[in-house]
Amino acid sequence: MIPAAFDYVRAGSAEEAISLIGEHGEDAKFIAGGHSLLPLMKLRLAQPSVLVDIGRLSDLSYIRDAGDHIAIGAMTRHMDIEKSPVLAEHVPLLAHAAGHVGDPQVRHRGTIGGSIAHSDAASDLPATTLALGATYVAQGPNGTREIAAADFFQGFLTTALAADEMLTEIRVPKMNGAGWSFQKFNRRAQDWAIVGVAAWRRNGESGVGLVNMGSVPILATSVSSALASGASIADAAEQAAAEADPQNDLNASPEYRVHLAKVLVRRALEEASK
Amino acid sequence: MQIRVTVNGTVHESDVEPRTLLVHYVREVLGLTGTNIGCDTSSCGACSLHLDGEAVKSCTVLAVQADGCEVTTIEGLATDGEMHPMQQAFMQNHALQCGYCTPGMVMAATSLLKENPNPTEAEVRIGLEGNLCRCTGYHNIVQAVLSAAGGQ
Numbered sequence: 297m298i299p300a301a302f303d304y305v306r307a308g309s310a311e312e313a314i315s316l317i318g319e320h321g322e323d324a325k326f327i328a329g330g331h332s333l334l335p336l337m338k339l340r341l342a343q344p345s346v347l348v349d350i351g352r353l354s355d356l357s358y359i360r361d362a363g364d365h366i367a368i369g370a371m372t373r374h375m376d377i378e379k380s381p382v383l384a385e386h387v388p389l390l391a392h393a394a395g396h397v398g399d400p401q402v403r404h405r406g407t408i409g410g411s412i413a414h415s416d417a418a419s420d421l422p423a424t425t426l427a428l429g430a431t432y433v434a435q436g437p438n439g440t441r442e443i444a445a446a447d448f449f450q451g452f453l454t455t456a457l458a459a460d461e462m463l464t465e466i467r468v469p470k471m472n473g474a475g476w477s478f479q480k481f482n483r484r485a486q487d488w489a490i491v492g493v494a495a496w497r498r499n500g501e502s503g504v505g506l507v508n509m510g511s512v513p514i515l516a517t518s519v520s521s522a523l524a525s526g527a528s529i530a531d532a533a534e535q536a537a538a539e540a541d542p543q544n545d546l547n548a549s550p551e552y553r554v555h556l557a558k559v560l561v562r563r564a565l566e567e568a569s570k
Numbered sequence: 571m572q573i574r575v576t577v578n579g580t581v582h583e584s585d586v587e588p589r590t591l592l593v594h595y596v597r598e599v600l601g602l603t604g605t606n607i608g609c610d611t612s613s614c615g616a617c618s619l620h621l622d623g624e625a626v627k628s629c630t631v632l633a634v635q636a637d638g639c640e641v642t643t644i645e646g647l648a649t650d651g652e653m654h655p656m657q658q659a660f661m662q663n664h665a666l667q668c669g670y671c672t673p674g675m676v677m678a679a680t681s682l683l684k685e686n687p688n689p690t691e692a693e694v695r696i697g698l699e700g701n702l703c704r705c706t707g708y709h710n711i712v713q714a715v716l717s718a719a720g721g722q
Contacts, residue, residue: 297610297611298589298590298591298594299589300589301587301588301589302588302589303588304571304588304632304634306634327635330630330631330632330635331612331630334630334631334632335611335612335630337589338591338610338611338629347588349634349635351635375624398612398700399615399699399700399701400625400678400681400682400685400697400699400700401612401615401618401625401626401627401678401681401700402612402627402630402700404621404624404625404626404681405626405627405630405631484613485696485699485700486613486699486700
């Protein structure tokens with residue numbers, strides 16, 4: 297399968313990338329590792345007229361301790377997140393989840409920024425960073441702004457990013473010793489999750505993100521509220537799908553996904569509570 | 571677009587359409603047909619090759635993204651007519667049946683050992699999760715990778 301024809305330009309800096317995307321208009325797309333976009337282009341579900349390659353902006357590939365949070369450059373690859381000692385210490389849930397994205401070949405190319413900006417509800421890192429209360433930094437022609445993960449995902453493959461904005465950094469609060477768990481249910485090793493759960497728990501606080509339980513990644517706030525008001529794990533897990541709107545596809549019916557979400561949230565909370 | 575790619579140690583300068591996939595570039599422009607196209611949807615791993623020393627699925631990389639990079643295909647593993655230790659291990663352990671997945675398996679396995687020189691059996695199985703074998707030959711493939719790791 298070969299994508300429809302497009303023009304290709306390579307950006308030498310974030311500023312140049314933003315200027316190029318502004319110049320080429322709505323039919324232009326950024327490409328980083330390309331592991332979300334190229335498959336869609338090969339199926340001709342996406343036919344951008346111009347690709348602005350930001351994959352070589354190595355100054356956007358970093359993982360830094362920034363005090364209360366870890367700052368991750370948008371061009372940081374899944375493999376680098378998976379193997380980061382800084383993340384293993386401070387945000388182990390994210391490092392672990394990154395190690396479950398696709399397979400090693402995919403993790404050598406795919407980036408956290410690309411995954412989040414693409415905002416596929418079936419991808420692991422959007423829901424995981426949502427559960428962790430991350431903040432995303434977007435850069436546009438007039439400077440940068442911060443967007444809370446909870447405000448970022450607006451609909452199917454649709455985000456709060458403006459057409460001329462680029463996601464440049466992901467800020468993830470340190471977990472400070474919170475218990476955590478990542479549950480991914482799929483049928484073949486490297487598949488997307490049929491349902492996935494990223495959860496953490498510390499004292500009365502918790503965060504639960506759901507993968508592939510709707511058109512956007514879902515924050516299961518009812519589960520956290522139930523836990524905060526003293527519900528048992530089993531009772532809180534019954535609320536797993538309260539915010540979700542799961543779809544029907546070849547792998548599972550909505551009813552089955554709701555069932556899976558409850559089971560996986562219960563398992564995740566049990567593991568996170570150990 | 572003009573690109574310059576070093577493939578198996580040889581520099582190639584080519585004019586390619588931006589939409590040319592890396593796998594089509596190595597197979598059709600350079601004639602290196604050892605890299606197979608399987609699923610063409612970044613699932614099966616048959617098209618795995620090394621891009622700057624790491625295994626990638628070349629059906630999901632544009633040739634223009636490889637501009638300035640080093641590519642190694644299955645044809646580039648042997649030196650002076652001697653098979654690479656991983657190729658020898660695949661032969662000795664009967665780690666192939668029809669052979670279609672084999673180039674991708676070998677490229678993924680050599681990349682795996684570069685990152686984890688002494689993997690456990692479980693780590694080999696997880697490390698090869700991006701490569702599918704439809705002859706269900708995983709057992710001998712895993713044995714081959716473990717034996718290559720032991721011999722290195």
